[in-house]
Amino acid sequence: MYFCKMIKNDTIIALATPAGVGAIAVIRLSGENAITIADAFFKSIRKGKTLKNQKSHTIHLGHIVDNNNNNIVLDEVLVSVFKNPNSYTGENVVEISCHGSSFIQQEIIQLFLQNGCRMADNGEFTMRAFLNGKMDLSQAEAVADVIASNSAASHQMAIQQMRGGITNELKELRGQLLDFAALIELELDFSGEDVEFADRTRFKELVSKITLVLKRLIDSFSFGNAMKNGIPVAIIGEPNVGKSTLLNALLNEEKAIVSDIAGTTRDAIEDEIIIDGVAFRFIDTAGIRETKDVVESIGIKKAYEKAENAQLIIFLVNSQKFREENTTFKTEIETLKKRFENKKILVIANKSDLISSDETATLKSKIENLILLSAKNKTGIDTLKNELTSLVNIGALSNNETIVTNSRHFEALNNALIAITSVQQGIDLEISTDLFSIDIRECLRHLGAITGDYDVDKDILGHIFSNFCIGK
Ligand SMILES: Nc1nc2c(ncn2[C@@H]2O[C@H](COP(=O)(O)OP(=O)(O)OP(=O)(O)O)[C@@H](O)[C@H]2O)c(=O)[nH]1
Ligand SMILES: [Mg+2]
Numbered sequence: 001m002y003f004c005k006m007i008k009n010d011t012i013i014a015l016a017t018p019a020g021v022g023a024i025a026v027i028r029l030s031g032e033n034a035i036t037i038a039d040a041f042f043k044s045i046r047k048g049k050t051l052k053n054q055k056s057h058t059i060h061l062g063h064i065v066d067n068n069n070n071n072i073v074l075d076e077v078l079v080s081v082f083k084n085p086n087s088y089t090g091e092n093v094v095e096i097s098c099h100g101s102s103f104i105q106q107e108i109i110q111l112f113l114q115n116g117c118r119m120a121d122n123g124e125f126t127m128r129a130f131l132n133g134k135m136d137l138s139q140a141e142a143v144a145d146v147i148a149s150n151s152a153a154s155h156q157m158a159i160q161q162m163r164g165g166i167t168n169e170l171k172e173l174r175g176q177l178l179d180f181a182a183l184i185e186l187e188l189d190f191s192g193e194d195v196e197f198a199d200r201t202r203f204k205e206l207v208s209k210i211t212l213v214l215k216r217l218i219d220s221f222s223f224g225n226a227m228k229n230g231i232p233v234a235i236i237g238e239p240n241v242g243k244s245t246l247l248n249a250l251l252n253e254e255k256a257i258v259s260d261i262a263g264t265t266r267d268a269i270e271d272e273i274i275i276d277g278v279a280f281r282f283i284d285t286a287g288i289r290e291t292k293d294v295v296e297s298i299g300i301k302k303a304y305e306k307a308e309n310a311q312l313i314i315f316l317v318n319s320q321k322f323r324e325e326n327t328t329f330k331t332e333i334e335t336l337k338k339r340f341e342n343k344k345i346l347v348i349a350n351k352s353d354l355i356s357s358d359e360t361a362t363l364k365s366k367i368e369n370l371i372l373l374s375a376k377n378k379t380g381i382d383t384l385k386n387e388l389t390s391l392v393n394i395g396a397l398s399n400n401e402t403i404v405t406n407s408r409h410f411e412a413l414n415n416a417l418i419a420i421t422s423v424q425q426g427i428d429l430e431i432s433t434d435l436f437s438i439d440i441r442e443c444l445r446h447l448g449a450i451t452g453d454y455d456v457d458k459d460i461l462g463h464i465f466s467n468f469c470i471g472k
Helices: 002-006 034-041 102-113 125-129 137-148 153-164 165-189 200-227 241-252 294-309 319-323 327-339 357-366 381-391 409-430 433-451 456-467
Strands: 012-016 022-032 043-046 056-066 072-080 093-099 117-119 231-237 269-275 278-284 312-319 345-351
Touching: 012 102, 012 327, 022 034, 022 102, 022 125, 034 043, 034 056, 034 093, 034 102, 043 072, 056 102, 072 102, 072 381, 093 102, 117 241, 125 137, 125 456, 137 153, 137 165, 137 278, 137 456, 153 165, 153 200, 153 241, 153 278, 165 200, 165 357, 165 433, 200 278, 200 456, 231 381, 241 269, 241 278, 241 312, 241 345, 241 381, 269 381, 278 345, 312 319, 327 345, 381 409, 409 433
Parallel strands: 012 117, 231 278, 231 312, 312 345
Antiparallel strands: 012 022, 022 093, 043 056, 056 072, 072 093, 269 278
8 A cells, every 4th residue: 555655663652551650560562573572571489481472362461570770670561462464553562551650751751762662642553553454534534523522422423433333435436437438538538439338227326325325424514513512502792691601501510700890701702511512602792782892892703703713602682672562573583594504592581580480481483492591590591502412413323323523534525526527517517528527536536535445645644643632
């Protein structure tokens, strides 16, 4: 493979567990000489036993002894041996489980660094796994997502991708397109002779199938991305309705300043919480009103921007407002709905503690689906949370569908769609084969970039793995 040039078969080492003190720490070595290097400093409790002569996937008790320095025993350890190619990286791998003191970890790592190992770069273990064909590029990228996942939903999506979700969707279609590409190229070789090797009906079917799959995957991205980064929910409304109080109640933390002065919040304040396994990112904004204050108007402009970029909008109002004639309020909701046409808007009446039970009943009968709560007393917050989770369609997740969460994949899918659309147009217009064969190759190239089956730029590869932590 193209990347093989990039593989250095030196032996790398890194701490696989978090830095700092713990009960146990794991130090990992990978490379052709990993086992030999470990053997030089590992003394088994069984005399004469060497790691080199042990089976793959076995664990051994012994000591790490610095034989360059008066045979000092650095620690009692358990060493796991994985032999090439049956390891995470596909190379010889040794994992040393030592006691979790920072001092011991550093002493052992230093010992190996001075004796044939090199410190691993970020993500180098996973990069080697990819380069050695243990996983494709999309799966390797998912490893970082699995480690970073902080909610059940983002975890499920990452695991799905690590197990080859997007690869499985695309591999067969790409293979079939590749076959057609070959046949069409063959036709070009016989261009003077009016032959047709590629069955046009089957080809058309394949092109529309690819278009369909690409569109579905592309559509899944906005959902996937929101699930991965937290679904943005903007809290907007007039000053003093209790937006900051609501944010604090949801987060269970005094994050935003609350006061009875209208116009307290100037800048947008946000934080994330997980509700039923789904991450939501709540954004408290400046109260919307006419103002001459320059800073406040900037805040208000920002509030609209935040609402624009959010997936859900909470429009918060003061329950007492309904005592007044409510036609203005209804127009406000209508205006808001027009302004944010494609967004889900939740209308919520706060300060329910300040109105009577009769008023509450009237209010509920007047306005459909109105949620009443008291942010200050933290009543009705659970109803709001339930409403939020029910608004998020997690059907795709429970059906185990492939959801695209990676922006590199999203871009490649979009480019592949542009190319396959050109192929489709070429077929419809019955243009000559040599013209659309370029688009077929273009589509193959973009599909291949996702899994790394095609030359992925060395810089892109470096970028992907630099986002990993060292040791993975
Ligand atoms: N009685 C009652 N008071 C509340 C409730 N929620 C908020 N308040 C009070 O209303 C006032 C305004 O609350 P904030 O949370 O600062 O309102 P805001 O919408 O963020 O206001 P701005 O930042 O100025 O736009 C404070 O005095 C809160 O204590 C509630 O549910 N019941
Ligand atoms: Mg506020």
